[in-house]
Structure formats: C-alpha cells, structure tokens
Amino acid sequence: MEKFIIEGGFRLHGEVSISGSKNAVLPILSATLLHKGKYKIKNVPKLQDVYTMIELLEFLGCKTKWTDQKTLEIDTENADNYLAPYEVVKKMRASVLVMGPLVGRMRRAVVSYPGGCAIGVRPIDLHIEGLKKMGCEIEMRGGYLDVKARKLKGARISFPTKTVGGTENLLMAAVLAQGETVIENAAKEPEVVDLAKMLKKMGADIQGEGTDVITIRGVAELSACEYEVIPDRIETGTFLVACGITNGEILIKNCNPEHLRAVIEKLRESGIEIVEKDGALYAAMKRKRPLACDVSTMPYPSFPTDMQAQFMALMCVANGVSTITENIFENRMLHVAELKRMGADITISGRTAIVRGVKSLSGAKVMASDLRASASLVLAGLRSSGMTEISRIYHIDRGYERIEEKLRALGARIERVRDENLPT
Numbered sequence: 001m002e003k004f005i006i007e008g009g010f011r012l013h014g015e016v017s018i019s020g021s022k023n024a025v026l027p028i029l030s031a032t033l034l035h036k037g038k039y040k041i042k043n044v045p046k047l048q049d050v051y052t053m054i055e056l057l058e059f060l061g062c063k064t065k066w067t068d069q070k071t072l073e074i075d076t077e078n079a080d081n082y083l084a085p086y087e088v089v090k091k092m093r094a095s096v097l098v099m100g101p102l103v104g105r106m107r108r109a110v111v112s113y114p115g116g117c118a119i120g121v122r123p124i125d126l127h128i129e130g131l132k133k134m135g136c137e138i139e140m141r142g143g144y145l146d147v148k149a150r151k152l153k154g155a156r157i158s159f160p161t162k163t164v165g166g167t168e169n170l171l172m173a174a175v176l177a178q179g180e181t182v183i184e185n186a187a188k189e190p191e192v193v194d195l196a197k198m199l200k201k202m203g204a205d206i207q208g209e210g211t212d213v214i215t216i217r218g219v220a221e222l223s224a225c226e227y228e229v230i231p232d233r234i235e236t237g238t239f240l241v242a243c244g245i246t247n248g249e250i251l252i253k254n255c256n257p258e259h260l261r262a263v264i265e266k267l268r269e270s271g272i273e274i275v276e277k278d279g280a281l282y283a284a285m286k287r288k289r290p291l292a293c294d295v296s297t298m299p300y301p302s303f304p305t306d307m308q309a310q311f312m313a314l315m316c317v318a319n320g321v322s323t324i325t326e327n328i329f330e331n332r333m334l335h336v337a338e339l340k341r342m343g344a345d346i347t348i349s350g351r352t353a354i355v356r357g358v359k360s361l362s363g364a365k366v367m368a369s370d371l372r373a374s375a376s377l378v379l380a381g382l383r384s385s386g387m388t389e390i391s392r393i394y395h396i397d398r399g400y401e402r403i404e405e406k407l408r409a410l411g412a413r414i415e416r417v418r419d420e421n422l423p424t
C-alpha cells in the first residue's frame with residue numbers, strides 16, 4: 001500500500017487542468033453494453049474506478065483499448081455475458097450500473113448484490129422496484145440478483161427520494177423497452193444529463209433530462225457512437241478549496257463552472273475570489289483565514305455531498321463557527337475524527353458538524369476512510385504546520401487522477417511513498 005507525505009504551509013499558484021468526470025464516465029461506459037459496436041469515449045480520466053469498470057466490461061466480453069492519454073475505445077461486438085461478479089462489484093458499487101443496459105439489450109442481468117459502504121448502507125431497492133415496474137422478475141440467490149425480463153415495457157416510476165444511480169440504471173433500461181417510461185422525481189445531476197446526451201447520440205428518444213421528470217420512448221435499435229465526457233465538477237471544487245485553504249492563486253482550466261454554481265457561491269461567501277472566464281476559473285484567496293459559513297448538502301443543483309468533506313477542511317481554519325449538515329448519506333462524517341487529530345475543533349450533533357475554526361492545524365498521521373474524506377485530509381495537510389502522513393490513499397486514487405502530481409505542479413509539497421506498515 002501507499003501513503004502521502006505532505007509538508008504543509010505552501011501557497012498554491014499556477015494552472016491546473018481538470019480531468020473527465022468520474023461519475024459521468026462510469027454510466028457512460030456501462031451504456032456501451034446497450035448496443036454491439038465500436039465506441040470511442042473521449043476525456044476519460046485514468047482512475048481506479050475507471051479501471052474497475054474496464055475490468056467489468058472485459059469480463060462481460062468487451063475489448064477495450066486506450067488510443068491516447070484520454071481516449072478509450074470499446075468494442076462490445078462480443079459482449080454476450082450478463083454476469084457481474086462479486087470480485088468486481090465488491091471493489092466498486094457503481095458496477096451495479098451495468099444492470100440497466102444488460103437488461104435493456106439481453107433481457108437478463110445477474111449482478112452481485114453490493115454490500116454496505118463506509119459512508120452508509122446505500123441500498124439499491126429503488127433500482128430494483130423500478131425494474132420490477134418495467135416487467136422484470138428479480139430473484140436474490142447466493143448473493144446475486146438475477147434479473148429476467150421476458151418483456152421489458154415502459155412504466156411510470158416515481159422515486160420517493162432522488163437517486164443518481166437509480167435514475168441512470170432505469171434510464172438505460174428504458175431506452176430499448178417497449179413503450180414510454182416516465183421517471184418522476186428524477187436526479188438532475190450533470191452526470192445524469194451527460195448520460196442522457198450520450199444515449200441520445202446512440203439514437204435513444206429521451207426528453208426532460210436535467211429536470212424532475214424524464215420521459216423515455218423505447219426505440220427498436222440503437223447505434224454505437226463517439227462521445228466526450230464532461231469535466232469533473234468535484235475535482236474542480238476540490239482545487240478551488242485547495243487554493244482557498246493555502247491562500248493561493250490558481251487558474252483552473254477545462255472545467256464547467258455551470259456545474260458547480262452552489263459550490264462557487266459558498267466558496268465566494270467564504271472569501272475566495274473566483275472569476276469565470278472562457279470555461280476556466282481564476283481563484284485567489286487574499287484573506288488569511290476564510291470566513292465561516294454554513295453548508296447543507298442536498299441533491300443537485302444544491303451543494304453536493306461529494307464536496308462536504310473538502311468544504312469542512314476549509315472551515316476548520318475559518319474565522320468563526322460554521323455548521324455543516326449532511327443530508328444524503330447517514331455516515332459521511334468519517335473525516336471528522338481524523339481532522340481532529342490535526343487540531344480541528346469539531347463537534348457532531350446528529351447529521352450536523354459544528355466546526356469552530358482554529359488559527360492553525362498541525363500535521364499528523366491520519367487515515368483515509370473513503371474517497372472524499374481522503375481529499376479533505378490532503379487539503380488539511382496542505383494548510384498544516386509540519387508533516388502530515390495519510391495512509392490508505394487507495395481511496396483517493398479511486399476518484400482523483402494523479403492528484404499529487406497536479407498539486408505538486410501548483411507548488412505543493414506532497415509525495416507518494418510505500419507504506420511499510422501496511423501490506424502491499
């Protein structure tokens with residue numbers, strides 16, 4: 001295993017380029033299973049989760065090839081397998097996103113049932129209910145969900161709660177179903193819209209993506225396509241916080257500010273100067289300490305849960321007290337205990353963290369617990385006096401492309417080293 005060693009206290013300055021979106025590319029790669037053919041997907045980030053999705057696609061019979069740094073070609077001509085095995089699903093919950101397309105094209109999917117996850121139970125009952133409404137028979141056997149659809153038909157599905165993955169899975173199942181599917185209370189995240197755009201390029205008939213109601217009219221056939229993935233809004237937000245927490249001045253290129261309005265608004269409120277120009281963001285933090293402000297996570301277009309931990313790192317050194325409320329996942333405060341080891345003053349009350357800003361943090365040995373929690377520890381390390389050691393950084397590699405290289409190019413002191421205390 002590897003760890004990061006960070007020497008804090010260096011201001012970030014310079015330019016950074018944002019990679020393709022993790023949460024957009026995963027369903028887009030799954031969608032290639034809907035029609036046999038050759039696909040070219042551009043702006044694909046080289047992340048562990050993408051490698052896991054590639055492993056799954058290859059297991060299902062696809063061939064994949066990187067044709068340049070960011071372009072992945074997928075040949076689904078021989079994709080005749082419909083089994084998503086435990087060994088892959090256990091590494092990445094988003095593997096369940098192959099269920100919709102497999103049922104759509106092959107009328108059958110056997111998918112290992114994903115277990116719990118550090119940040120919450122994360123059930124997939126809403127995916128299952130939706131597929132049942134569309135005519136699927138679903139059995140649970142030996143830890144696997146066996147989904148069979150003799151006839152896949154359109155249905156009216158009203159989600160009691162917004163679900164990104166549920167919306168994506170049903171969207172993919174519906175494009176080849178018979179008749180019309182209406183998804184009410186659909187997720188509106190940019191990644192759902194990106195998937196819908198890709199499906200439309202394949203010939204799907206979809207309306208209303210990006211709103212609460214998506215209508216899909218099943219078509220008889222689709223075709224393969226070329227598609228370019230949107231930039232990662234969470235990576236963009238993380239670099240904005242990195243700039244703010246180090247009193248830096250940076251230019252963030254290849255991003256889409258439209259996708260992070262709520263985050264930009266909050267960061268401006270905290271005192272970071274942010275100027276948008278031609279698809280880039282200029283950010284500068286001239287105050288010594290950020291201003292305290294409150295945040296509450298909610299589905300898009302509100303403040304994203306995937307930015308909660310990073311924002312909390314910033315608030316740890318704010319001038320004043322802030323409250324941070326997590327409304328999406330029941331256990332997404334694992335970073336709190338580690339931030340406290342670095343000198344942060346945080347109290348948890350139910351779903352809310354009360355963060356009393358301190359003048360300075362001090363480097364410590366800490367442990368990453370999940371993807372975004374690890375990003376918050378890196379951010380705190382950049383601001384701390386002395387050295388911070390972050391172990392179990394495989395979590396961060398799941399969702400950030402070469403984060404230490406990008407930070408180093410901006411002037412941060414961060415090294416990836418082998419962790420002798422943990423098995424390889």
Ligand code: UD1
Nearest residue numbers: 023094122123124125126127162163164165166306328329
């Ligand atoms: C996706 C993102 C993740 C992000 C999350 C919320 C990907 C690969 N991951 O995860 O980064 O943090 O959206 O923005 O895109 N729920 C149910 N039953 C279900 C499905 C969900 O109760 O069948 C609950 C979940 O437990 C959670 C909430 O709904 O409390 C939202 O989850 P969901 O939007 O489905 O998250 P994911 O798609 O798993």
